[in-house]
Amino acid sequence: MAEHTNGRADWTPSSWRTKPIRQCPEYPDLAALHKATGELSRLPPIVHPHEIEKLKQSLRDVARGEAFLLQGGDCAELFDYCRQDAIESKIKLLLQMSLVLIWGADKRVVRIGRMAGQYAKPRSSPTEIVDGKEVPSFRGDILNGYHLEDRELDPQRLVKAYNHSAATLNYVRAAISAGIADLHRPLNWSLGHVKDPELKAKYTAAVQFLQDMLRFMHTIGADKSPKLDTIDLFTSHEGLLLEYEENLTRLMDVPPALGQQQAAEGSEAKKQYYNTSAHFLWIGDRTRQIDGAHVEFFRGIANPIGIKVGPTTPTSDLLALLRTLNPDVEPGKITLITRYGASKVRDLLPAHIRAVEGSEYKRAVIWQCDPMHGNTRSTGTGIKTRRFDDVFSELQETLRIHKEEGSYLGGVHLELTGDAVTECLGGSEGLDEDDLSTNYTSFCDPRLNERQALELAFLVADSYRK
Numbered sequence: 001m002a003e004h005t006n007g008r009a010d011w012t013p014s015s016w017r018t019k020p021i022r023q024c025p026e027y028p029d030l031a032a033l034h035k036a037t038g039e040l041s042r043l044p045p046i047v048h049p050h051e052i053e054k055l056k057q058s059l060r061d062v063a064r065g066e067a068f069l070l071q072g073g074d075c076a077e078l079f080d081y082c083r084q085d086a087i088e089s090k091i092k093l094l095l096q097m098s099l100v101l102i103w104g105a106d107k108r109v110v111r112i113g114r115m116a117g118q119y120a121k122p123r124s125s126p127t128e129i130v131d132g133k134e135v136p137s138f139r140g141d142i143l144n145g146y147h148l149e150d151r152e153l154d155p156q157r158l159v160k161a162y163n164h165s166a167a168t169l170n171y172v173r174a175a176i177s178a179g180i181a182d183l184h185r186p187l188n189w190s191l192g193h194v195k196d197p198e199l200k201a202k203y204t205a206a207v208q209f210l211q212d213m214l215r216f217m218h219t220i221g222a223d224k225s226p227k228l229d230t231i232d233l234f235t236s237h238e239g240l241l242l243e244y245e246e247n248l249t250r251l252m253d254v255p256p257a258l259g260q261q262q263a264a265e266g267s268e269a270k271k272q273y274y275n276t277s278a279h280f281l282w283i284g285d286r287t288r289q290i291d292g293a294h295v296e297f298f299r300g301i302a303n304p305i306g307i308k309v310g311p312t313t314p315t316s317d318l319l320a321l322l323r324t325l326n327p328d329v330e331p332g333k334i335t336l337i338t339r340y341g342a343s344k345v346r347d348l349l350p351a352h353i354r355a356v357e358g359s360e361y362k363r364a365v366i367w368q369c370d371p372m373h374g375n376t377r378s379t380g381t382g383i384k385t386r387r388f389d390d391v392f393s394e395l396q397e398t399l400r401i402h403k404e405e406g407s408y409l410g411g412v413h414l415e416l417t418g419d420a421v422t423e424c425l426g427g428s429e430g431l432d433e434d435d436l437s438t439n440y441t442s443f444c445d446p447r448l449n450e451r452q453a454l455e456l457a458f459l460v461a462d463s464y465r466k
């Protein structure tokens, strides 16, 4: 097997088992776990290496500063979100946001959904108090259920996660190939909620510009090219539950380089381990220990990967992580997803940028801003929320710092939903604490609603145009 281990001689899909692990579930029934992982290991891949390599190619462009990466979706995706309306509204929102970003940044946009597999959640505590009783924490639908009677770990949920992930992606592919994202379809840009007249005039002008552009492309027939008719939407999730990830990691032929000739007849195809559960996976803030199980697992897969970077990431860890996870310095292989919080980004990001850009990884990583996870707070009544202004301020400060340092902010990573939820405060609707209870449906972190997400896209686009 040694020649098939991506050049990492001592790596296998299960070598993580020899390393210390955080956030690891202790399944009480090992026979049931074994049965579920056995089932998983026989099921076909959810995504194909051809798609993974296509994404890698696009991410190389992002690293070079020629494209922008938009990644977004739920904090915790539930099996119940595997529904036509929820999937369609998310595709449409990501498309609309990316049109705004294309207009602003004047670059191609690569889209990745936090969807079709975002079912496992790291928790700060294994238990929580509900109605005065200590119960196991909800760890995401792949592990246990939110309702109190479902909090025990159930290994069959691994197979259910596979099924829901496959069904979601199946509908994403079908809806896109049927033209849900056709650019000549009218999009609903309703801006009625925007109260500030100056802001409203600005957004209306931008939408008018986009509509004129789309009409123009239609008139000259430019929207008939297959490239513009459909969008690519890739999938991603946090690679947290390694029992699941291991069993969907398969040794497969590396597709011939896109746009190039098939390998000469008789020449043996090169093989690599692809994690076929999603196109892109990331390592969370709580599981990125250099000597830990998650980093061990991630160093052997050929997919593009993300690493969350925050206030607890020592600068010295960054290069060690990059050298372990991307020893060949492949451009675009690693996305550094920075999430410090609006009040800390100025103190912490510059040193991280200098360490990376002053090394062999200069222009090889993608810098992506996650302005959500450093800005979570609780209201006086204990509701988890985020202020739109903090989210925007971290993003704007991040853009500014990259400009000062001469590096490129290549993307944003957001928690959002196409539904009209009331989970984050502020935005042009002016949601306040009293509004939070109107439609708070997240089972984990608060998400931007459709209007807040679009508004953020407008604000980012505007910063690029300045």
Ligand code: PEP
Binding pocket: 075, 122, 283, 284, 285, 286, 308, 339, 373, 445
């Ligand atoms: C998340 O992305 O939902 C998350 C838990 O983030 P982090 O690992 O950065 O805390």
Ligand code: MN
Binding pocket: 075, 076, 373, 415, 444, 445
């Ligand atoms: Mn989250």
